[in-house]
Amino acid sequence: MPCFDFLDKVELFLRMGTFPVDASKSSKKVTRAASKRFLYKDGRLWRTYRGRLLRVVRSDEEVREILTRYHDNNNHAGRVRAVKEIMMMYYWVGVTEAVKSWIKACAICQSRSPAEPPDPPVQFCLAYGCDSSSYVYPDLSFHRFPKEVERRRRWLAVAQRDEGSLRMNSCLCSRHFEPSCFTLTEEGQLALMSDAVPNIIPVAVQEEVPAPSDEDFLHSNTLEDLLSSAAAAAAAETTDPSEPGFDQSETPVELQEHQYCLPAADPDARTVQIVKDDKRRKTVIEPSFSAYNQIARYLSHRILPMQSKKSRGALKRMAKRFGLIDGVLMYTRVCPHLRVPRSREEV
Structure with a gap:
């Protein structure tokens, strides 16, 4: 059970x-500092915590009564739940330890079958181009990056990553290690050696596609047209040159501009264009610069637009990500800062 001597000193x-x-002198100093968190009212000691008054428990009998009420009579609640409910109303030094000891001595709680452990989290290989995961390939083993700087650098070189890609649970799968990097433990399991370094670099297989020329970009309006023209060019090269073909010079071609270069009546207006395809329907939204202009005006003159209170608050929060440098709006959340275009001509 907890000790109440310190609470007696605070009450005195x-x-x-x-x-x-x-x-002693140090004891007086500690008691005086702790008394700022307590309050003596109606003949009882109270603990102030986040605007609430918690009743300070002063005896072992009162502790047993509270534990019986919040654990035994509360469907034998678990430790986290019991501690949370007790600390909403009462205070004494060592609430968590008292609840833990009470549950450990409870015969009903100890007779219950232990809960099944949760499934381990899915692990993924960090190597570029590797699709291994512990869910798809349960036979593979996954090994975390070493803390040693030189070995970690060699691991990153094989994974084709940098230090910014690492997380606490970043791993490499056993595909990138040779069999000589593993040793057999006394339990008969394979374990990675402490000085092992991966040396199998993953190779991503990609189909070769002819690179489009500048003329293809001018003739194409969407990404689908560009890909279809590249595929048609590849098919034309495989055909027999002796066979008659179409003369593309005779076909009239209409040059079209990109979407962001098209003129618009209102530069701040947001227009929506629907592009229909045989298989899917997608929406292309033309960007608007009104928000950026409002942010720049707020940063320079502290003037907010005539909008609702909620919209003005959202604009002020968004403005914290930007800054004006020599009159140019810059996105300052990254280094180096990025320039923000504010008109269609600037794009």
């Missing part, structure tokens, strides 16, 4: 303004 100081006779 709040009631009488004195300390025990045998109290």
Whole structure:
């Protein structure tokens, strides 16, 4: 059970303004500092916590009564739930330890079958181009990056990553290690050696596609047209040159501009264009610069637009990500800062 001597000293100081006779100088200092968090009211000691008054428990009998009420009579609640409910109303030093000891001594709680452990989290290989995961390939083993700087650098070189890609649970799968990097433990399991370094670099297989020329970009309006023209060019190269073909010079071609270069009546207007395809329907939204212009105006003159209170608050929060440098709006959340275009001509 917890000790209540310290609470007795705090109550004595709040009631009488004195300390025990045998109290040392350091003990008086600690008692005086702790008394700022307590309050003596209606003949009882209270603990102030986040605007609430918690009743300070002063005896072992009161502790047993509270534990019986919040654990035994509460469907034998678990430790986290019992501690949370008790600390909403009462205070004494060592609430968590008292609840833990009470549950450990409870015969009903100990007779229950232990809960099944949760499934381990899915692990993924960090190597570029590797699709291994512990869910798809349960036979593979996954090994975390070493803390040693030189070995970690060699691991990153094989994974084709940098230090910014690492997380606490970043791993490499056993595909990138040779069999000589593993040793057999006494339990008969394969374990990675402490000085092992991966040396199998993953190779991503990609189909070769002819690179489009500048003329293809001018003739194409969407990404689908560009890909279809590249595929048609590849098919034309495989055909027999002796066979008659179409003369593309005779076909009239209409040059089209990109979407962001098209003129618009209102530069701040947001237009939506629907592009229909045989298989899917997608929406292309033309960007608007009104928000950026409002942010720049707020940063330079502290003037907010005539909008609702909620919209003005959202604009002020968004403005914290930007800054004006020599009159140019810059996105300052990254280094180096990025310039923000504010008109269609600038794009």
